[in-house]
Amino acid sequence: MSRRHFAVVKLANKGKTNKKTLPACRLPGGRIIKFAFTGLNRFDLWRGLLKIPMSNGKKRLKFMIEKARPYQQLAILYDTVMEHVNYKQWARYVLALIDKYGAGKQTVCDLACGTGSLLPYLAGRKRRVVGCDLSLSMLRRAKEKFSGQNVPLICADFRAVPLTESVCDAAVILYDSINYLHSGEEILNLFGEAARILKPGGVLVFDAVLPYVCREVFDGYEDVRFLSSDLGYRRQSWFDRQEGVQYNRFQIYANGQVFEELHRQRIWTLSEWREIIEKNRSLNLQAIHGDFTFRNVRPKSERAHFVLRKPGNSA
Ligand SMILES: C[S@@+](CC[C@H](N)C(=O)[O-])C[C@H]1O[C@@H](n2cnc3c(N)ncnc32)[C@H](O)[C@@H]1O
Incomplete structure (x- = not known):
């Protein structure tokens, strides 16, 4: 490997170093080198070193990584990333919570519907669903579906x-969509808005992971998947215990380009959640259930579901 090749690889990588997940590469002769920069994986590295042409026929020696907003580019691969999720069962569980604590379920709004995977299972013969999301790219995928x-x-x-x-x-x-809000005040604003659109007796159901799972499962998690030589993603996750923030960095490889999205999600402890909920004046806490059951949540629960109800009864 010549000095020039190193320079080429280094040029495109001005990001921070995450020593835990340094990419490694075995050179001819068996020597393994580790690279003290982020932004490249073995796939990129070999493509760069061997000067493999990109799909557009041009030789790509520089790896330009474009920053993107969360879900702007990931939207095309989101359903692949979520392949393991059983949305049908999840919808069944959520509808059971709405039945148990709410006053009706004729109109259900998914306020962070993403690519809309849950919507068909929430809908029913006599039930209308509405999907809402901040990301236009995610909604475009939902619209296609x-x-x-x-x-x-x-x-x-x-x-x-x-x-x-x-x-x-x-x-x-x-x-975990609610975890994109980073302060108690933002969550209180959300509760106020949910109370506004809900009928009296209507319920808000949201879920969240707890710090235990982030520490045990998602700190140091890494995942690489390619659907073709030119379409894939690499995810690196870490949990900052002091900040209480879960980071997911996605590199998305699409159409001969590499995009990077950094997702930051605030992970609250159960007592922090209770403190925020107590401050709100518009919705009453009905339950916090753990692990897709009707049992009370525990700090080690894999996932918590919160049910808050707007006072009153619908006419
Ligand atoms: C992990 S995805 C979940 C999507 C969907 N609920 C699912 O289960 O597949 C998080 C979603 O929350 C959305 N989101 C984040 N902040 C939001 C906000 N302030 N308002 C509406 N949607 C938001 C994102 O655009 C993204 O689609």
């Missing part, structure tokens, strides 16, 4: 939803 079906999709922040007052029997925010 529901073309020809009457599923309203809204691009909005879940703290300012363009729906009139008291229209929903239930609102849901699932798969």
Whole structure:
């Protein structure tokens, strides 16, 4: 390996170093080298060193990594990343929570619907669903899935939803979507907005992972997947215990380009959650269930589901 090749590889990598997950590469002759920079994996490295042409026929010696907003590029691979999730069962569980604590479920709004995987399972013969999400790229994928079906999709922040007052029997925010809010104040704003769109007696159901799972499972987690030589992703995850923040860095390889998205999610302890919920004046806490059961959550639960209810009974 010549000095020039190193220079080429280094040029494109001005990011921070995450020593835990340094990419390694075995050179001819068996020597293993580790690279003290992020942004490259073995795949990139060999492509660069061997000067393998990209799909557009150009030789790519520099690896330009473009920064993207969360889900802007990941949207194309999101359903692949989530292949392991059983949305049908999840919807069944959430509808059971709404039945148990709510006053009805004729209109359900998924306030962070993403690519809409949950929507068909939430919908029913007599149940209308509405999908809302902040990311237009995610909603575009959802729209492709529901073309020809009457599923309203809204691009909005879940703290300012363009729906009139008291229209929903239930609102849901699932798969750690609420963790994109980083302060108690932002969560209180969200509760206020949910209370506005819910009918009296309506419920808000949201889920969250707890610090135990982030420490045990997602700190140091790494995942690489390619659907073809030019479409794939690499995820590196770590949990900052002091900040209480789960980081997921995705490198997305698509159409001969490499994009990077850094996702930051605030992970609250159960007592922090209780403290925030107690401060809110618009919704009453009904339950915090753990592990997709109706049992009370524990600090080591894999996932917590929170149910909050708007006071009153719908007419
Ligand atoms: C992990 S994905 C979950 C998507 C979907 N609930 C699922 O289970 O597949 C998180 C979603 O939350 C959305 N999101 C994050 N912050 C949001 C906000 N302030 N308002 C609305 N959606 C938001 C993101 O755009 C993303 O689609």
